[in-house]
Amino acid sequence: MEAVLTRHLDAHAPLSLQAYQAAGGYHSLDAAFDHKPEEIIAIVEAANLRGRGGAGFSCGLKWRLRGADAPRPRYLVCNIDESEPGTFKDRHLLYGGPHQIIEAVIVSAYALQAEQVVIFVRGEYGKGGHGLKRAIEEAEKAGLVGSNIKGSGFNLQIKVHLSGGRYICGEETAMLNAIEGRRPNPRHKIPRPSVKGLWQHPTTINNVETLVNVPHILLNGADWFRALGINGGCGPKLFCVSGMVQHPGLFELPCGTPARELIFEHAGGLAAGRTLQGFIPGGASTAFLLPEHLDVPMDFDPVAKAGSRLGTAAIIVLDDTTCPVQATLNLMRFFARESCGFCTPCRDGLPYLAQILTAIADGEGRAEDLILMEELCNTIGPQSFCAFAPGAVMPLTSSLQCFRDHYESHIATGRCPFDAANKSGA
Amino acid sequence: MNDESNRQALQEDLAQLPATDPQRRAAIVPMMQSLQAERGYLDDKSIKEVAQVTGLSTTEVEELATFYSLIYRYPAGRHVLRVCDSLCCGLRGADRLLQAAEKYSGVSLGKVSPDGAFSVLPSICLGLCDQAPAALLDGEAVGSLDEAALQALLQRLQQED
Numbered sequence: 370m371e372a373v374l375t376r377h378l379d380a381h382a383p384l385s386l387q388a389y390q391a392a393g394g395y396h397s398l399d400a401a402f403d404h405k406p407e408e409i410i411a412i413v414e415a416a417n418l419r420g421r422g423g424a425g426f427s428c429g430l431k432w433r434l435r436g437a438d439a440p441r442p443r444y445l446v447c448n449i450d451e452s453e454p455g456t457f458k459d460r461h462l463l464y465g466g467p468h469q470i471i472e473a474v475i476v477s478a479y480a481l482q483a484e485q486v487v488i489f490v491r492g493e494y495g496k497g498g499h500g501l502k503r504a505i506e507e508a509e510k511a512g513l514v515g516s517n518i519k520g521s522g523f524n525l526q527i528k529v530h531l532s533g534g535r536y537i538c539g540e541e542t543a544m545l546n547a548i549e550g551r552r553p554n555p556r557h558k559i560p561r562p563s564v565k566g567l568w569q570h571p572t573t574i575n576n577v578e579t580l581v582n583v584p585h586i587l588l589n590g591a592d593w594f595r596a597l598g599i600n601g602g603c604g605p606k607l608f609c610v611s612g613m614v615q616h617p618g619l620f621e622l623p624c625g626t627p628a629r630e631l632i633f634e635h636a637g638g639l640a641a642g643r644t645l646q647g648f649i650p651g652g653a654s655t656a657f658l659l660p661e662h663l664d665v666p667m668d669f670d671p672v673a674k675a676g677s678r679l680g681t682a683a684i685i686v687l688d689d690t691t692c693p694v695q696a697t698l699n700l701m702r703f704f705a706r707e708s709c710g711f712c713t714p715c716r717d718g719l720p721y722l723a724q725i726l727t728a729i730a731d732g733e734g735r736a737e738d739l740i741l742m743e744e745l746c747n748t749i750g751p752q753s754f755c756a757f758a759p760g761a762v763m764p765l766t767s768s769l770q771c772f773r774d775h776y777e778s779h780i781a782t783g784r785c786p787f788d789a790a791n792k793s794g795a
Numbered sequence: 796m797n798d799e800s801n802r803q804a805l806q807e808d809l810a811q812l813p814a815t816d817p818q819r820r821a822a823i824v825p826m827m828q829s830l831q832a833e834r835g836y837l838d839d840k841s842i843k844e845v846a847q848v849t850g851l852s853t854t855e856v857e858e859l860a861t862f863y864s865l866i867y868r869y870p871a872g873r874h875v876l877r878v879c880d881s882l883c884c885g886l887r888g889a890d891r892l893l894q895a896a897e898k899y900s901g902v903s904l905g906k907v908s909p910d911g912a913f914s915v916l917p918s919i920c921l922g923l924c925d926q927a928p929a930a931l932l933d934g935e936a937v938g939s940l941d942e943a944a945l946q947a948l949l950q951r952l953q954q955e956d
Contacts, residue, residue: 454881454920492828492865493877493921495934533824533863536919550820550849552858568817611883611924618925653882653920683924685883699885703919709862 370597373605374581375621378465383500386507389468395513397584401476402521404587407437409480413583415591417603422448422539422576423651423680425669428583432481432573435563439571443483446548446567446574447474450491450532450539453652454703455683458607459577461619463490463497467504471527473580475514476587478525481573486527488577489544492534502529536707540755541574543709554711555755578607600625600666608667610636612686613643625671629663632686643688647771651680653700654760656767657693676767692787693772694779697765698726704761715758718749722765734780743769802829806848819850823859827866836867864919872907872914874952876900877931880917883924888941892928893917895942899949912956913949 377384377392384392401409414429435443447470451459462470474486490498505527508514516524530548532538538547542556545567566572582604586594595603602625611617615637622631628650632638639645647657650667656677658665665675672679687696705719722745725738746762746769753759769776779785805826809819826848830841837845837860845860846853860866878896880889893904896915902908904915923929926938930945937948 451922452920455883455924456920457922457924460922491922492863493918493931530824531828532865533827533859534865535863547824548821549817550823550851550859552862609924611927612886617883617927685886685924687886691886696882696886699880699882703881707919 370605370621370623372621373585373597374469374578374607375461375465375619377469378461380461380464383464383466383504384468386468386504386511386513389466394468395472397472397476397587398513398519400587401479402519402523406480406482407433409476409583409587412591413480413586416582416586416594417591418579418582418586418594419603419669420576421578421582421607421681423453423654423678425679428575428579431563431575435481435571435573437482439563442485442570443481444567444570444572445474445478445481445483445486446541446544446572447486447488447577447580448539448541448544448574449494449497449577450489450544451494451681452491452536452539453654453681453683454700455609455611455649455652455685456681457609457611458619458681458683460494460497461607462577462581463494463501467497467501468508469581469584470501470577471504471508471514472584473577473582474527475518475525477575477580477583479521479523480583483573484524484526486525487548487567488527488529489538489548490529490531491538492532495531498529498531505529535709536703537709537757540757543755544574545572552709554709555757598624598668600627600668601671602626602666602668606667606682608635609681609683610686611683612648613639613688613691614686615640625666625668627664627666628658628684631667631684632663636684636686639686639688643690646687646689646691646693648687649677649685649764650682651678652683653685653703654678654763655680656763657687657771659771678763690787692730692785693768693775694726694730694785695787697768697772698723698730700764701726701761704757708757708761712754712758714749715753715761718745718753719758719761721745722749722762726765729776729779730785732779732783732785734776736780738780739769739773739776799829799833802826802833805829809848814850819848823849823851823856824863827856827860827863831866835873836870870907872902872912873956874913874933876913876915876949877918877921878915879919879921879923879927879929881920883920884928887927889928891942892930892940892945895945896930896949899946910956912953 410432418428419425543553547553562572606624620635669679701723705723710716746766750759846856900913929938
């Protein structure tokens with residue numbers, strides 16, 4: 370597949386406005402202004418562009434459901450708060466091509482008839498955020514952002530919010546609180562942000578990778594976009610592959626590309642003599658999959674059918690030298706630390722799970738711990754306030770199923786077999 | 796424009812707004828960020844200043860200052876090294892890297908070295924999993940680190956200081 374979203378990315382020297390325009394950038398603005406907003410939404414819906422931030426909800430449907438008659442002012446929030454372990458696709462988009470992002474939010478805001486865009490950038494990507502601000506100033510000077518853009522009558526302001534830094538800010542309603550200067554706890558899902566979002570005004574929140582597809586869909590059509598995917602997937606997809614592979618990296622490939630091709634062809638496979646123990650398909654908050662799942666197409670529905678989630682399409686590979694108990698403990702420590710603390714099951718439950726896992730990893734586990742952890746996972750997930758805790762327990766629940774013999778051997782022998790193997794190999 | 800003049804411009808803009816304007820509250824994170832850029836961390840005086848400008852109570856400001864991991868309520872070194880300890884870096888030696896960072900900077904995690912030069916902090920995933928193990932040094936990504944590379948990096952900084 371020819372690169373679409375990564376074609377002009379260069380983190381060391383991102384294209385200036387002039388160079389980006391010379392390469393065909395901002396052409397989609399003319400195409401957009403030739404369409405009625407609702408026509409663009411219909412094209413995006415027909416393209417079956419599904420949300421790239423993790424949930425996979427239809428972008429066009431989300432836009433249509435907000436309603437053309439939503440009261441003003443209306444906001445579009447572009448989510449670049451990428452913090453999901455294993456995920457670095459948005460970093461490449463931000464550092465490599467800020468003008469591609471600006472073009473995408475202009476066209477998307479026009480389709481939504483939103484007059485204000487807030488681009489939420491994670492604090493750790495501060496340098497990228499400053500590059501984006503400079504690019505917005507360039508675009509403003511060229512009349513591409515501001516009042517009456519290219520004589521269309523459409524007015525747009527774009528602001529960048531650089532986060533103070535917490536994983537939970539990536540949750541869309543927590544993000545709204547963060548932008549408003551409130552404590553970033555997730556909000557009640559009803560009323561939806563499309564009804565009462567930023568400062569109680571209609572707000573649409575999309576991941577940056579979702580949005581950068583929109584100009585291409587508009588210029589090339591919904592059929593072109595759908596045909597770019599394979600195995601039932603639609604469009605190009607940014608895949609991150611990391612962990613125990615030879616060449617970790619970002620790969621733009623057809624949505625629906627099997628994990629086997631990603632791991633063994635594009636990421637160079639495993640080190641010599643190693644075998645695959647398992648992998649996480651979509652970032653830290655998705656369930657482990659096993660070698661038997663390597664041919665599952667990396668698309669939303671097939672990965673869900675296999676028992677996990679496509680999430681952010683960030684594959685993390687474990688080989689046969691990796692202790693799955695230690696890997697799961699690392700994830701649980703992450704979630705315990707990043708819980709926003711608002712609701713009790715999550716705030717108290719995740720550290721409890723991390724404590725039990727630590728004991729098992731240290732050879733101090735008890736036989737009853739496995740059942741206790743399963744019970745805790747089944748309680749914490751459904752009883753917590755937002756989607757954070759269900760995501761946090763998903764890798765543990767699956768790890769207890771996929772790697773049960775490893776947990777049992779840690780408990781039975783009182784030691785981690787991988788420690789000895791690594792020490793003798795070192 | 797430097798951070799101080801940025802902040803002064805922001806404060807002047809906010810001063811034009813009514814006390815209840817939501818833009819005042821919305822300025823809390825940018826205010827904290829620019830004060831920290833000037834002072835290295837937010838002391839109690841800074842918290843009061845932010846409260847005054849945003850129209851919030853010091854308790855509300857404190858709540859956010861302690862919530863965000865990139866806002867410091869305690870002094871930090873002139874150079875801050877944030878070493879990723881999440882899964883992808885963990886698989887590729889983040890533990891050894893954190894130990895080496897403490898050893899070569901002469902400072903334990905979360906503290907400031909006696910000469911004020913360094914702080915080393917563990918960090919959640921930095922989105923640098925393709926360069927694991929990785930860290931941010933004063934906001935700049937440094938990837939594919941091992942103990943020797945880290946030692947060389949810290950030595951270079953010590954010499955530059």
